[in-house]
Structure formats: structure tokens, C-alpha cells
Amino acid sequence: MTDKDRLDDYVEAVLALVDQVPRGRATTYGAIADALFDEYGGGPRQPAAVMARHAHGVTWWRIVRSDGTLPPHLADEARQAYLEEGTPLRSSGAVDLRAALWLPPVVD
DNA sequence: TACTTGACATTTT
């Protein structure tokens, strides 16, 4: 198993979790990092780095920061998706994690 | 090999 294969594997794991997030809900980068920590370790920046390069074909808007907000360039498109899915939002336009947070299954 | 960068998180101003 080469280093590249290992990274591709991590990418798949992240995208898989993203794909599992139920409609109208959301999860955080930290939660994903936690779920994958047992197998790959690393911190919350890794899932983020993965998404930055593989945001194609996945429901990336269901992944938000720990405070429910999202960087400026994404907030715009994400907002539309939230409105369509009926995702609980806060006054600031950020996702209301208290109601929408979905925790990925952690590997034992 | 060394330095920079990042769709983050947490703590302190």
C-alpha cells in the first residue's frame, strides 16, 4: 500500500460519511475527524483539506464548521441548498447545529 | 529537507 493509496482511502472515507449525512441535516469537520481518528488519526484540518480538492459530486454543504458557519465563498451557494432541504438555520444564516447536527458513526 | 498553506477548533482579548 503506497502513501498515495492511503490518502485516496482517506478521501473515500470522508466522502462516504458526507454522503451519509441525512437530508436537511449537517455535520462538522471536527466530527468527521473524530470518526476517522481511530483509523487515520489527524486533526479537523484533514477532512477540510480533502473537501477542498474533492468537493465535486458530494453534498459538501452538509459539512460546516463547528459554529455552523461556512467560509464566504460557500455561504452563498450553501444557503440556497439549505432553503431547499429545509435545514434549520440561525438568524445569521449559519446552520443551527443544535437542531441539525448529525454525528457520523464512529468506528469502535 | 524546509517553509508555506488550509472549506478547522479552541481559548483569550
Next chain:
DNA sequence: AAAAATGCCAAGT
């Protein structure tokens, strides 16, 4: 409440 500083880990260059 909002912004700045710190800590973090690995990929990219």
C-alpha cells in the same frame, strides 16, 4: 458578542 491569537496535523510546493 466579535475579532485576534494559538494550537493542530498533514498536504503542497
